[in-house]
Amino acid sequence: MKHFDEFSVNLEQVSPMEKHIRKVIRNWADKDCIPFRRQYDEDWKEHKIIEPAFQKLMVDLGFQKAMFPQELGGWGIGHSDYVFRIAYALSEEVGRADTAIAVAFLVTIWPLTTILVEPHVNWRLAREFAPWYVNAKHPVFSAxxxxxxxxxxxxxxxxxxxxxxxxxxxxxxxxxxxxxxxxxxxxxxxxxxxxxxxxxxxxxxxxxxxxxxxxxxxxxxxxxxxxxxxxxxxxxxxxxxxxxxxxxxxxxxxxxxxxGLDAQTFAEIIPWGQVASIGFMTGAMLNLYERLYDFVSTRTYRNRPLKENDAVAGVIGRIAGDIDICRIVGYEAACIGDRRNKAYGKPIHNEEVIGKIRNIKDFVSDKTVENFGRAMDVLGAYGADRDWDIEKHWRDVKIIQLWMGGKQLCQMEAARYFFNCTSI
Ligand SMILES: Cc1cc2nc3c(=O)[nH]c(=O)nc-3n(C[C@H](O)[C@H](O)[C@H](O)COP(=O)(O)OP(=O)(O)OC[C@H]3O[C@@H](n4cnc5c(N)ncnc54)[C@H](O)[C@@H]3O)c2cc1C
Missing domain, CATH: 2.40.110.10 (Butyryl-CoA Dehydrogenase, subunit A, domain 2)
Structure with missing residues (x-):
């Protein structure tokens, strides 16, 4: 069986830290989240079953302190040249297990990016809030x-x-x-x-x-x-x-x-949210690939594995191809964020950066929703069976398509940049 790491990543662009982060989170996903996630739906109000996954990820593994400066007990990721790509990798790995855990965890960091990420570090506020997150024995969330x-x-x-x-x-x-x-x-x-x-x-x-x-x-x-x-x-x-x-x-x-700077950092928050959203979706699609691979290899049609039938191969080939492309453009969105003020020469509150990243999020959302639909078609009744996990992601990824202004705002901001629109 091929591993989902086969999907393309430009290795020249990956931070040395990312490999380690991916390994740690993958271990968390496989041991502390995926075996329990089918019970999460019924736990939406209490979070009794969900809470241990947050505890392990955010406190025991320490990810809730990641963005804070090292001087304040954090890992200093807010000072890294790779900060967008690290956020993308985190979003993808956690999203592979559960996109809702991914959003709750990443949104904890989201408002703090305005005061913790270079070049806009507000040290007084960083000192004020760091102890809450860095010294906590339990998950501490923000919104x-x-x-x-x-x-x-x-x-x-x-x-x-x-x-x-x-x-x-x-x-x-x-x-x-x-x-x-x-x-x-x-x-x-x-x-x-x-x-x-x-x-x-x-x-x-x-x-x-x-x-x-x-x-x-x-x-x-x-x-x-x-x-x-x-x-x-x-x-x-x-x-x-x-x-x-x-x-x-x-x-x-x-x-x-x-x-002035508050409006600018708010405009910068938008690409952060979009890059993370793209990571949640490519992460969910990596898991789609794992589950689909299992299904089409073990189920048979006329005594041959499903994947050896032309009609099925056409569909799963398209799904895998889309995952590959979405990962490439998702990575590019993160790189656009990281190139701020440098090679790209544009700060991330710039209309070009916002338009292009929103466009990538809209594109990946469409592909993700489409491919979970296609996978449901291949699984047939098993697509609706919670045991196969596809229907869970199918419900979750549709929500990702809707948030942050929905499709229309993505399309408007892309149109504004590419067509010089002045009134939308
Ligand atoms: C799971 C989840 C998590 C969320 N997390 C957050 C969060 O962390 N923080 C937060 O603040 N919000 C959050 N939201 C809210 C979400 O970002 C908003 O729902 C979204 O931005 C759309 O805003 P709205 O619902 O007020 O719809 P509206 O802005 O009222 O839009 C309604 C519909 O009209 C469309 N529309 C809007 N303007 C135009 C236009 N000019 N032309 C054509 N169509 C248009 C929209 O795309 C949408 O389809 C979350 C939502 C969900 C479901």
């Missing part, structure tokens, strides 16, 4: 609270709207921000997180990027409240809910950076 009831796609559409539709407000009173607003859906909401990164506006209705703010809010702060987790089609390891901020007060220096 990035962008989406609001009036629409998440518009909030992420910084290139056109510049934060104009945000209704969550921050008012400076003395040396404190006072925050009011209502957010929906963030990964790790519903009582999971210890820290929120809150995109908000200091002047409602303004599209001036100087009025856009990212403010860190510890969830134990008075005035923060959250709803119960939503019950979704899948992704049980990720809890999502409503969050309300009612005159929530935090120190003024809990703002990520200040006027």
């Amino acid at each position: 990035l609270t962008m989406t609001e009831p009036q629409g998440g796609a518009d909030i992420e559409n910084m290139g056109l709207l510049g934060g104009k539709t945000l209704r969550t407000t921050a008012r400076l009173e003395g040396d404190e921000w006072v925050i009011n607003g209502h957010k929906l859906w963030p990964t790790n909401s519903g009582g999971v997180s210890k820290l929120f990164g809150v995109p908000c506006t200091t002047k409602p209705g303004s599209h001036d990027k100087n009025d856009f703010a990212i403010i860190f809010v510890p969830t134990a702060t008075p005035g923060v409240s959250e709803g119960n987790p939503y019950e979704k089609a899948g992704m049980a390891a990720d809890k999502n809910s409503d969050i309300w901020f009612d005159n929530v007060r935090v120190p003024a220096w809990y703002r990520a950076h200040g006027p």
Whole structure:
């Protein structure tokens, strides 16, 4: 049997650290997650069965401290030239086991990228929050609270709207921000997180990027409240809910950076989320390949393995070909992120970088959803059988296609760059 490592990766671009990280996570996936994941759906509310997988990954193996500087007890990955590629490899390896664990884990790092990744390290905030993650005996989660009831796609559409539709407000009173607003859906909401990164506006209705703010809010702060987790089609390891901020007060220096740079780091957060999403999907497809290989090799049709029949070979050949291509372009998306300010010559908040990475995410989403559908066709009734794991990924990857502004925003941002659109 061929190994899923056969799928293409440009070895010249891989960081020396990545090989080790992949090995450690693969071991975690095979021992601590995959054998239990079929029970996760029923555990969506309690997380009793899911919790040990987080404990092992984030605390025992230490991945929740990865992004923090070494001076503060972390692994210093935020200072690495390979940081996007490491995030991609992590997303892929964890996503192979469970894309919801992958998103809950990576979103813990997501808002912190604004203050931990070169060239925008905010040392005062890094020192403030590092002990929470670095010294913890239990998983510590964070959330990035962008989406609001009036629409998440518009909030992420910084290139056109510049934060104009945000209704969550921050008012400076003395040396404190006072925050009011209502957010929906963030990964790790519903009582999971210890820290929120809150995109908000200091002047409602303004599209001036100087009025856009990212403010860190510890969830134990008075005035923060959250709803119960939503019950979704899948992704049980990720809890999502409503969050309300009612005159929530935090120190003024809990703002990520200040006027201008907050909007820029928010625009940079988008490629982070997209590259991780691509990794979740290629990871799920690596697992699709493992399960499909087993199925078409062991099931027979007219006394021959299924894979030796022309009609089946045509389908599985296309699936494997798509996985190979998606991995190549996924890696390229991560490399675009890592080339920021260097060979590529473009900072990652640039419209070209955002448009191209969104385009790759949309492309890989389509291919992933399509290929899980095709695999279901090959497995027939077994495709719907939880024992084969395909239906779990099939439910989960559809959700990945929908988040972060959905297909339309990906298409609009690609069109804006490639066709110089000015009004979308
Ligand atoms: C599992 C999961 C995890 C999530 N995690 C997070 C998270 O960590 N943080 C967070 O803030 N949010 C999170 N979300 C929310 C998600 O990012 C939003 O649902 C998404 O951005 C779309 O926003 P919306 O639902 O408000 O839809 P809307 O923005 O209201 O859009 C509704 C529909 O209209 C389309 N649309 C929007 N604008 C246009 C346009 N101009 N032209 C054509 N069509 C358009 C959209 O693509 C969508 O199909 C998560 C959602 C899920 C399901």
